[in-house]
Amino acid sequence: MARGPAFVEPSKMVRMAVSSMTEAGMAEEAQRVFRLDNEVLAFRFTATVSDRRGATPYERLGDPGRLALWLRSAGLDVGGASLSDLNDALELREAIYRIGKAIATARQPDPEDVRTLNAAAAAGRAVAILDGDVMRWHLTETAPVRDALGVLATDAIRVFGASERDRVKCCEGPECAGLFLDTSRGANRRWCSMNTCGNKAKKSRLTAR
Numbered sequence: 001m002a003r004g005p006a007f008v009e010p011s012k013m014v015r016m017a018v019s020s021m022t023e024a025g026m027a028e029e030a031q032r033v034f035r036l037d038n039e040v041l042a043f044r045f046t047a048t049v050s051d052r053r054g055a056t057p058y059e060r061l062g063d064p065g066r067l068a069l070w071l072r073s074a075g076l077d078v079g080g081a082s083l084s085d086l087n088d089a090l091e092l093r094e095a096i097y098r099i100g101k102a103i104a105t106a107r108q109p110d111p112e113d114v115r116t117l118n119a120a121a122a123a124g125r126a127v128a129i130l131d132g133d134v135m136r137w138h139l140t141e142t143a144p145v146r147d148a149l150g151v152l153a154t155d156a157i158r159v160f161g162a163s164e165r166d167r168v169k170c171c172e173g174p175e176c177a178g179l180f181l182d183t184s185r186g187a188n189r190r191w192c193s194m195n196t197c198g199n200k201a202k203k204s205r206l207t208a209r
């Protein structure tokens, strides 16, 4: 899979302006840069690569600042991220994707990927907090990205380790192959999202007529 643009500032802590953005500004930027419509948090994370089945998969986490932005959009405000954080995130993300794809196609996941997933979940120290009527994640100050990745890994385990796993599917969009959880009553959903891939399929059916 293509890894996207080369990283400009190796090993340097990139403190993007992500933390200082207003909530509305952050949400708008995240909507512009990412596809955020997947109901499963861990699968939304895997959707930071688009067109996985296409000739040129598109990497949306091209630098550590993008990772920090995505995490903040998921309620995991890490402040900033380093290049090594990004590498950890991409490793976990791809392990989640491969496990999901294996499950969706009735194959055994690679044990190495399962180890990566479990290690990330075990390393996280995030604490869930009830703040009024919303749940928030409290991350440690020492390793907030590790904690955030722990939350994402745990979310994937929650789906992969439950009866819901039978509902894990890969999108049938010609280039997409994104993971989604089919919660439809008839278990007959075909696309990761009706707004994107589902709509595209509908349009191409109409023009083919």
Ligand SMILES: [Zn+2]
Binding pocket: 171, 172, 173, 176, 177, 178, 191, 192, 193, 197
């Ligand atoms: Zn799709």
